[in-house]
Amino acid sequence: MSKRIGIEVAVAAAEAAALCRFDVAAVYPITPQSHVAEHLSNIVADGRIDAEFITVESEHSAMSAAMGASATGARVVTATSSQGLMYMHEVLPIASAMRLPIVMAIANRAVSGPLNILNDHSDIMPQRDSGWISLFAENGQEVVDMMIQAFKIAEHRDVQLPVNVNIDGFQLTHMVEPLEMPDQKEVDKFLPPYKPYATLHPDKPVSMGTFAMNDVYTEVMKAKDAALVNSKEVILAVWKEWEKRFGRAYEPIEGYRVKGAEILMLTMGSMGETAAVAIDELRKKGIPAGLLKMKLWRPFPFDELKKAVKGAKTLIVTDRAVSFGGPGGPVAGEVRSALYDQPTRPAIINEIIGLGGRDMMVEHFMEIVMKAAKAGRKKRKEAYEFYGVREA
Amino acid sequence: MAAKKWPENWQNVNRGCVVFRPGSAGDYHTGSWRAQQPVWDNVKCIKCGLCYIVCPEGCISEGSDGYYSADLDYCKGCGICTHECWPRAIKMVEEG
Amino acid sequence: MSMPSNFKLVENFDLYAPKLTDREEYFCPGHRACQGCGEALAVRLMCKALGKDTVVTNATGCMEIVGSLYPTTAWKVPWIHVAFPNAAAVASGVEAGLKALRRQGKIADRDVKSVGIGGDGATMDIGIQALSGAMERGHDMLYVCFDNEAYMNTGIQRSSATPFGASTTTAPAGKVSIGNKTWKKNLPEIMVAHNLAYVATASHGYPLDFMNKVKKARSLKGPSYIHCFTVCPTGWRSASEITMKLARLATETGIFPLYEVENGKYRMTVEPRTPLRPVEDYLKLQGRFRHLPPDQIKVIQDRVNMEYRKLLNKVEHSKSWSEM
Structure with missing residues (x-):
């Protein structure tokens, strides 16, 4: 037992x-x-x-x-x-x-x-x-x-x-x-x-x-x-x-409150737990947010990703690493290219978060989603953002 | 395992490029590199086996009569056997 | 009739000893080493001395390239290559794997020796950390360095094994340079400092001495190290037929003495005729030293004399250790 x-x-x-x-x-x-x-x-x-x-x-x-x-x-x-x-x-x-x-x-x-x-x-x-x-x-x-x-x-x-x-x-x-x-x-x-x-x-x-x-x-x-x-x-x-x-189920991309979600956030690793609490809070506020937790990075779950984002208007991809001088975060780069040939695809926002142990609290994830909800499908100036970076 | 068709298609490549045929390098005949070949004079040969020991190819072997010869499929003609044979029983001669 | 100096007529046993070696070839014909390659010869002899119950881990280098062109292999013993700097680490893993599986009864209950091999670059430069670690941890393994005194596989670049005065492609002789300006690193001494069961220098120029050392190292439990001198006609710009002669000259001049260190005790295994032959006899046969003027040859001669005396002192002093 x-x-x-x-x-x-x-x-x-x-x-x-x-x-x-x-x-x-x-x-x-x-x-x-x-x-x-x-x-x-x-x-x-x-x-x-x-x-x-x-x-x-x-x-x-x-x-x-x-x-x-x-x-x-x-x-x-x-x-x-x-x-x-x-x-x-x-x-x-x-x-x-x-x-x-x-x-x-x-x-x-x-x-x-x-x-x-x-x-x-x-x-x-x-x-x-x-x-x-x-x-x-x-x-x-x-x-x-x-x-x-x-x-x-x-x-x-x-x-x-x-x-x-x-x-x-x-x-x-x-x-x-x-x-x-x-x-x-x-x-x-x-x-x-x-x-x-x-x-x-x-x-x-x-x-x-x-x-x-x-x-x-x-x-x-x-x-x-x-x-x-x-x-x-x-x-x-x-x-x-x-x-x-x-008795415990595993999927390449595990969805959390994805039913009817217009804004999806994708996380990898332990931050999924904090993000899930943020999703709960957002749902309480009536924001149609959901969470995708990616468990399988290689081989990359192309089919599962395509299926998971179907119907979503916005996909926020969180990255915990930087591809310097490149597409932003490596996960977002891959997600973008995986969805490129889809007839309809969500707008993709790339947030680089939690670098070098920087704390990410529930309210941080909420802020990211609410900002995205407000912007709607309006294109951002930058392809990616270092979330919470102090600017001059 | 028998020799496979070469070059292989990707489905037939051995996992991890493992080679299951020990000693199969012999498929390739290095003898074509040679400009000179060793020739033994068995009158002078004392059957000491030194030529067999000093061959970098390992292509010199003892025959049933106790005398030595090189496998010309592999002998690269380096001349070490000839140089080392102190009874001077081996000569290097130009490839005909 | 002139005879190579390593043969003593009175010792007919030695003379016919080749007859007593293992006739099986474990590093087989068809390998693509250069004509007259001393390293290929040394590897072949090592395998004969080790026998079939051996797993060889090969660092990247000439022997790895010339013997394992997929889909063929020159090796008849189990053989693995992973990368350049890690042969000793891989071999230590092989030893641990075999040990665990044997203890659990998953493989046959018999001694299979894990043997790491690499060139001087793979052993003395990029692989010295992995070597030191594997040796220090006390694995039951043998490591053999085949030292041809430069990075031959990549095109004769200088390594820490390159002798003073040799011209290499990265330490070339030039108008203001005599070539390599440093003295060869003494790795056998570094291995002695690891308190190994057995450390020896060897040379393919003395095949039976080398094979006996390999057999001894194989039979001892624990880590052992053999540093084998190997002639490279391509990199040294020497005639292919004098590969054996050059290796003997290295020992006869005192440049590469052959000794073994068992439990810290030094013993000469080949005693060259004294006085030693002048180093010039060795240097003049090789293109890599051809540029050296007499005053530089004297610098080398003085250094060799000193190092040789130091070694004889160690032999002499360690004789008395058994009485302690």
């Missing part, structure tokens, strides 16, 4: 990996991810599962060691944040190209400079094109569920790709939340043992990470893209199975 407990979310993420009986963990400490690393090592030190914990000397080596271990057929977990993720960047696309189903918890945090240890999404956004499946959790329960789902998705024979689970640093990682820890037996039934496609063992020698020239590199890239695109079907099936077994 699942157990309802109060637990720090970072600790819960490690516990979820333990429920998946990982064989190897390779993690380097970084704020605010360190509690994941510490707790994973506690689990191994107490012999709760039979695994190896590698105290790597950097995040680059964390991902490298994870890849080496995964290539032997081991189930591997790692975790990082911010600069650590940036430092890993070189090897991330190699992990996906080599089709190694590593699961990584990311405690999302702003990227330097200036140094800032608080939450936003500027660490994960530059990894967008690494070929990883990317999930965004809104609360502690989703973190636990997604960590377990991640192994099943990653290791699925039709997927075989690494998965990252994005957890807002501090705002989520350091919260103590009441949540349901699934029972070990139930997880064992949900998650079969990993059956790798190829492993490094002398009984059947293979070469991995070979060198491919222009005669085949395009085909390799097409295969990788197809793997990502096709993984959505498996993700949806895994979520359906999860709902059946554990």
Whole structure:
């Protein structure tokens, strides 16, 4: 039976990996991810599962060691944040190209400079094109569920790709939340043992990470893209199975009070909870607002997005990172291009919010929506706005 | 696993570019690079096997009679075997 | 009849020792290394010494490129390549993975050695952090650096392994430059400072010595490191047939002495004839040193003499450690 407990979310993420009986963990400490690393090592030190914990000397080596271990057929977990993720960047696309189903918890945090240890999404956004499946959790329960789902998705024979689970640093990682820890037996039934496609063992020698020239590199890239695109079907099936077994439903884009909503706001991560309260308040005031919470960033849920915005007059896309000198926020850039070929589409407003841990309260979200409601379909001068920035 | 048709289409690319045929580099014959080839004089050869050890290609092997020869499919003609053979049993000769 | 100086007529065992090596090729013909490549030879010999129960992790570099052109591979042992700076980290993950799976009974219960390999750039420059970390953590693995003294794969650029006076494409000899102005970094010493089970220098010029060291490192539990000197005819501008000779000369001149350090104790494994041959005998056969005037050759000679004396002192002093 699942157990309802109060637990720090970072600790819960490690516990979820333990429920998946990982064989190897390779993690380097970084704020605010360190509690994941510490707790994973506690689990191994107490012999709760039979695994190896590698105290790597950097995040680059964390991902490298994870890849080496995964290539032997081991189930591997790692975790990082911010600069650590940036430092890993070189090897991330190699992990996906080599089709190694590593699961990584990311405690999302702003990227330097200036140094800032608080939450936003500027660490994960530059990894967008690494070929990883990317999930965004809104609360502690989703973190636990997604960590377990991640192994099943990653290791699925039709997927075989690494998965990252994005957890807002501090705002989520350091919260103590009441949540349901699934029972070990139930997880064992949900998650079969990993059956790798190829492993490094002398009984059947293979070469991995070979060198491919222009005669085949395009085909390799097409295969990788197809793997990502096709993984959505498996993700949806895994979520359906999860709902059946554990009673909690997951969707690529979860709607909240979207019925009759003329103004929609799109969030990713933990801010969905605050925004939902704002939507409730706005509805009380008679403003027809609704919320879209995007849980699946890669593969990008094109069909679900198109469906979700149908009928809306305005779509406010919140971004927690900046594509400097570009389209504003990376999420808005993608949403705009995804909707461009739709015969009717909402006006899109891009608000860049919560950078480097800047608080976003209920009234802030309300202000954003009310401003949009007032403007109607009138085009804004700027394609995007740094919400709340102090001007001279 | 048998050799596949080449070049592959994207549906047939091995996941992660894994190669399941150990030693399959032998499909490619580096012997075409050669300008000179080693020729053994078995009268001088003392069957020590030094030529076999020092070959960067690993293409020199011992025959059933205990004498050595190079697999000309792979020998690049570097001349190390000839230079190292102290009984001077190997000569490099121009490719005919 | 002149004989290579590494062969001693009285030791017929050594003379016929090639017969006793593993006949299987694990780094196979068809690889696309240059003619007379010392590194390809050294890798081939290493594999023979390691045998089939080995997983090789290869840093990006010549050996990775020439041996793994998809859809083929020259490797007969399980082999993985990830990137340039992380071979030691990947190999440490391979070791951990095999260990966990073996303990859980998911794979066969036998020793499979994880071996990381890389060139001097991948090992001594961009990969030194990953190497230091993997070695310090005490993984049961071997790392072998194949040192040909520059970034050969990218076109002979200078690395921290490039010797003083060598002309490279990023440390070229010119009107006001003698080429590379720094002395070769002593990575074996840095590895000794990691308190490894075993550290050795080796050279393909002494194949049996190298293979014995690989076998010893393989048999020891814990991390071990071998620094293998490899001649690069392309980068050194030397004739392909003298690859073995140049490697021997490096040792006979004292430029690259062959020793091993077991539990901190130094031992020479090849004792060159004394007095050592002059460094000029080695330098003059290579285009990369051709520009050096006599006064610079003397600078190199003095440095080599000093370094060699230092090493002999370590050997001498560490003999007494067993009595402590």
